[in-house]
Amino acid sequence: xxxxxxxxxxxxxxxxxxxxxxxxxxxxxxxxxxxxxxxxxxxxxxxxxxxxxxxxxxxxxxxxxxxxxxxxxxxxxxxxxxxxxxxxxxxxxxxxxxxxxxxxxxxxxxxxxxxxxxxxxxxxxxxxxxxxxxxxxxxxxxxxxxxxxxxxxxxxxxxxxxxxxxxxxxxxxxxxxxxxxxxxxxxxxxxxxxxxxxxxxxxxxxxxxxxxxxxxxxxxxxxxxxxxxxxxxxxxxxxxxxxxxxxxxxxxxxxxxxxxxxxxxxxxxxxxxxxxxxxxxxxxxxxxxxxxxxxxxxxxxxxxxxxxxxxxxxxxxxxxxxxxxxxxxxxxxxxxxxxxxxxxxxxxxxxxxxxxxxxxxxxxxxxxxxxxxxxxxxxxxxxxxxxxxxxxxxxxxxxxxxxxxxxxxxxxxxxxxxxxxxxxxxxxxxxxxxxxxxxxxxxxxxxxxxxxxxxxxxxxxxxxxxxxxxxxxxxxxxxxxxxxxxxxxxxxxxxxxxxxxxxxxxxxxxxx
Numbered sequence: 001x002x003x004x005x006x007x008x009x010x011x012x013x014x015x016x017x018x019x020x021x022x023x024x025x026x027x028x029x030x031x032x033x034x035x036x037x038x039x040x041x042x043x044x045x046x047x048x049x050x051x052x053x054x055x056x057x058x059x060x061x062x063x064x065x066x067x068x069x070x071x072x073x074x075x076x077x078x079x080x081x082x083x084x085x086x087x088x089x090x091x092x093x094x095x096x097x098x099x100x101x102x103x104x105x106x107x108x109x110x111x112x113x114x115x116x117x118x119x120x121x122x123x124x125x126x127x128x129x130x131x132x133x134x135x136x137x138x139x140x141x142x143x144x145x146x147x148x149x150x151x152x153x154x155x156x157x158x159x160x161x162x163x164x165x166x167x168x169x170x171x172x173x174x175x176x177x178x179x180x181x182x183x184x185x186x187x188x189x190x191x192x193x194x195x196x197x198x199x200x201x202x203x204x205x206x207x208x209x210x211x212x213x214x215x216x217x218x219x220x221x222x223x224x225x226x227x228x229x230x231x232x233x234x235x236x237x238x239x240x241x242x243x244x245x246x247x248x249x250x251x252x253x254x255x256x257x258x259x260x261x262x263x264x265x266x267x268x269x270x271x272x273x274x275x276x277x278x279x280x281x282x283x284x285x286x287x288x289x290x291x292x293x294x295x296x297x298x299x300x301x302x303x304x305x306x307x308x309x310x311x312x313x314x315x316x317x318x319x320x321x322x323x324x325x326x327x328x329x330x331x332x333x334x335x336x337x338x339x340x341x342x343x344x345x346x347x348x349x350x351x352x353x354x355x356x357x358x359x360x361x362x363x364x365x366x367x368x369x370x371x372x373x374x375x376x377x378x379x380x381x382x383x384x385x386x387x388x389x390x391x392x393x394x395x396x397x398x399x400x401x402x403x404x405x406x407x408x409x410x411x412x413x414x415x416x417x418x419x420x421x422x423x424x425x426x427x428x429x430x431x432x433x434x435x436x437x438x439x440x441x442x443x444x445x446x447x448x449x450x451x452x453x454x455x456x457x458x459x460x461x462x463x464x465x466x467x468x469x470x471x472x473x474x475x476x477x478x479x480x481x482x483x484x485x486x487x488x489x490x491x492x493x494x495x496x497x498x499x500x501x502x503x504x505x506x507x508x509x510x511x512x
Contacts (some may be wrong), residue, residue, distance in 0.1 A: 008153060009234040015208045016145055016157050019097055020164035022201025023137035026104055026194060027166025030130055032317070034070060035292075036176025037187035039417075045120050069124050073131040074419040080135020082410025084143075085404040087136065089218070089257050093144035093211045097201070103133035104198035110503060111191030130194065135415060138391065139407040141396055146395030147211040147403075148232050152460050155336060155392055159328030163390020166324045170317030177310055216242065217249045217400045218257070237506035248464055249401055256401065263398075263405040268467075268476040272397040273409065275455055279340070279390040281408045284417035286347055287440025288382050290425055291375055292316075298361075298371045319376050323383035335459040336389050336396075341448050343385030348444035350377040351437045358434035386447075396458045396466055 007079070021181070034041075045065050049057035057065075075498040080103075087096040108127030142161050149157040174189075176182040181190045209228035216225035222242065229238035263269060297318060299309045331339060354374040361367045398406040428436045 008157075009232060011208065011231045011234070012148065012157065014204065015148055015232070016160040017164075018204040018208070019094075019141055019144055020160045020200055022101055022104070022197045022205070023097060023141040023164075024161045025164040025168040025171075025289070026130070027137060027172075028165035029075065029172045029194070029197075030134065030168075031165075032169045032172030033176060033190050034127075035172075036182040037190060038066070040184045041123065042442075043071070043184070044115055048118050048120050051118060062387070064119060065124075069120075069127055071419060071422050072124060072128045073134070074422060076128040076131020076133075076419065077135035077138075078131075078412065078415040080132040080137075081139055081408060082135075082414055083132075084136055084139040084411060085257070085260070085408045088140060088143060088214075088404050092214050092219075093140055093147065094134055094205060094208070095142040095210070100133055100136045100140065101198040101202050103129050103136070105195050107133060108192055108194035108198070111194070112188045115188050126191070134448040135411060135472055138414065139411045142391035142395050143403060143407055144211055144249045146392065147213040148228075150233060151357065151462055153332060154396065155331035155389075155459065156328050158392035158395065159324065159331060159388050161391050162383065163321065163324040163328055166321040166383060166387070170314070170321050172211070173314050173317045173405045178307075182310075187214050207502060209242075212241075213245055213400055216245050218278075231487075244462065245400075248462075251399075251464065258323040258405050259386070260405045260408055263402050265353045266402075267399065268471070268474050269402060271454060271470055271473050275451075276390075276394050276397060276406060276410050276451050277413050278447065279393060280413040281417050282344065282443060283386055283390045284414060284421055285440070285443045285449065286344065286382065286386060287437060287443070288379070288387075289418075289421050290429070290436065290440065291378055294377055295372075298358075298375065298476055306348065316376065316379055320379050320383050320387075321445060323380040324387060327384050327388065331389070331392075332459060335457045336385075337451065337455050337457045339385030340389050340451050340455070341461075343381050343387075344448040344451070345387070346381035346384070347378055348448065350374045350381060351441040351444065354378065355434055355437045355441075358437075393455075396461075396463065397470075399463050399467055 032063045042062050045062055049055075049061075087099065091099060107126045109131035110122045110129065114120065114122035138161075142158060145158050145160060146154060174180065175190055175193065181187065181193075209231050210224070212225040212232070215221040215228060225245070226238055226242060229241050230236060233241070242501070258266075264273060273319065275310035295313055296309055299312055300306070304312060314452065327339060351374075354371060357367055357371040357374060361371060392404055394410045395403060425436070432439070454473070456466070458466050458469075461469070
């Protein structure tokens with residue numbers, strides 16, 4: 001009997017790390033990098049306006065230009081998400097990641113050279129292009145990681161996406177310190193750094209295999225898929241993995257990639273789609289972006305000097321990264337469902353405490369310290385599950401022909417919600433003040449309740465097993481002999497004859 005390998009191969013680690021380093025890492029970096037040079041960029045806008053029109057720019061115009069610079073990132077992300085299905089179909093998962101590096105390099109040039117060219121338009125366009133890069137990356141990378149990972153470590157490998165996002169945020173905070181690149185004479189180098197991860201990925205990723213599922217099911221390249229399976233699994237005999245992917249293709253009764261419309265209209269996938277929409281919406285609407293808004297103010301109220309605050313804020317990035325790493329280490333033991341429910345429930349609890357502490361902050365000198373502790377707890381709770389698992393789930397809940405369309409839907413929800421938070425939160429904060437966090441508390445509670453009643457555990461299950469888990473709630477009978485036979489093999493209850501060949505339970509155990 002050939003057992004599922006329990007070790008992780010160097011090829012798999014390299015694919016996960018370098019795939020994420022040139023993708024999700026850049027997304028995380030862009031979330032934090034604009035904070036440090038914000039004042040200098042606004043000064044640059046004013047200087048450029050003076051040079052062009054001979055008069056100072058109005059305060060409202062500066063605010064509008066800065067708002068566009070920040071928010072256009074989400075619009076670019078939406079456009080990138082809309083392109084993913086087409087790109088992954090034409091050039092594959094790895095090919096899409098490689099092509100995407102071009103957007104990162106172009107964005108780095110526009111953002112880094114905008115000051116020299118005396119063009120604030122270059123900064124705005126650069127942010128848009130970087131948004132396109134992030135929109136493609138946050139769909140193509142989880143798709144790639146989910147398809148190259150053995151099922152017993154699919155969650156851990158998928159969490160590389162979340163870990164590198166957090167590491168990117170932390171890097172942006174560190175490089176933005178005044179002693180490094182957070183100075184008026186150096187802020188453009190903060191954006192030039194964007195090219196480094198992209199160029200590194202361009203040097204490494206071409207030597208790593210494409211997704212074997214893509215090669216076998218979409219390109220009909222069995223030799224290439226076999227070679228990729230061997231590299232990722234670290235074993236020579238991958239016949240069972242190949243047979244399992246063939247069986248999934250036969251069971252789907254379709255060889256073409258489904259469109260978003262076909263996915264939305266398929267009753268057998270109704271609750272999978274709803275689950276992805278809910279988890280992705282909660283991912284953006286759970287209030288983490290609002291936490292960043294409040295952190296500096298709470299530290300200021302705690303009596304910390306202005307020049308010390310950036311260093312204390314580093315603890316948020318450190319906690320975020322640490323929680324994501326711990327989540328990646330335990331996800332295959334605890335499971336996706338408990339981590340998601342715990343994460344949203346803990347966020348709701350600490351949002352409630354934070355609301356109380358903020359309302360008493362002026363009455364007790366020690367209360368701001370409790371508020372900051374709650375902020376760290378909210379961040380850790382987010383990264384323990386909600387910060388990365390929604391991307392893992394999107395890849396796990398759908399079989400091959402529907403996966404690209406599913407990631408397009410997830411991407412659209414992700415970026416529309418991202419834009420909505422950026423647009424609406426200032427008004428919420430103005431009208432609700434500290435009670436704005438109660439809105440996020442409600443979102444987290446609703447997300448946890450939905451996941452508790454609807455989401456089955458996907459840990460260590462094949463994609464076909466996961467589809468079967470939703471059959472009852474979707475009111476769709478299995479009714480497919482091919483799927484029944486293939487599931488019977490994995491359940492250890494039958495022998496199946498396929499083209500004159502009998503596959504007996506226990507002879508070969510699939511890793512996928």
